[in-house]
């Protein structure tokens with residue numbers, strides 16, 4: 513191998529600056545792939561005239577595709593017989609054609625969306641996060657079934673499916689729930705079929721459920737990402753639970769006791785987020801789902 517040229521300080525500065533610009537460009541392209549603004553095939557085309565993209569490693573390209581992730585990217589790249597260190601510019605015509613075929617439109621029809629479970633103590637603000645996520649395209653948010661009575665302003669089919677005890681028993685018998693659990697005297701369950709359909713369509717799915725339910729989901733779907741939502745402080749959680757005018761005093765006391773037990777379970781989760789701002793939590797979940 514020939515010796516690298518000796519660079520003057522100016523040349524070195526210029527080279528470092530160029531490398532930085534290339535990294536920034538690649539990071540924009542990867543975000544666009546994650547946001548489904550660019551397809552794999554479009555990025556491979558871009559590499560013809562864009563040196564920064566041409567130097568992107570193929571594994572980085574594949575990992576950026578929604579629903580793929582690091583582990584699946586490794587198996588795909590070996591299936592496609594491409595070296596993990598290969599850059600887009602170094603792909604042969606045959607390899608290029610195989611990748612494009614693998615990720616044929618829509619972006620990656622074989623990819624499943626990400627299943628994200630948001631849990632944490634009652635009163636921490638999970639439902640506000642879920643509500644905000646319903647307004648975003650990045651997630652499909654599951655609607656649970658429950659045997660508890662609707663609160664004022666809650667609508668059947670929007671906030672929950674309100675079931676009688678008999679209806680809930682029947683749904684359990686028919687295997688209609690992905691998970692179900694009892695919480696503060698009522699039962700709550702996640703309808704399985706809509707979740708599976710959304711995932712199969714490549715959508716990220718959010719379940720906003722209690723901790724018991726989160727553990728059941730992980731047992732069935734080890735790839736699910738369990739996110740624990742923490743209150744900024746215990747005092748704030750108490751204030752929120754006490755201030756809930758929609759619950760009876762007895763129910764509030766039961767929730768407080770439960771919340772204490774629940775807080776101790778954060779370590780079981782893949783990720784903890786502090787709920788000091790709903791918007792920040794929403795953005796964080798969107799990033800987590802695409803990583």
Ligand code: 5GP
Pocket residue numbers: 632633634638656657660691692693695700701702703720721722723724725726
């Ligand atoms: P709430 O009655 O305040 O709407 O909800 C009480 C608790 O039930 C919350 O912790 C909420 O996350 C949880 N929950 C809501 N839906 C489900 C579900 O489908 N399954 C489980 N396991 N918990 C749920």
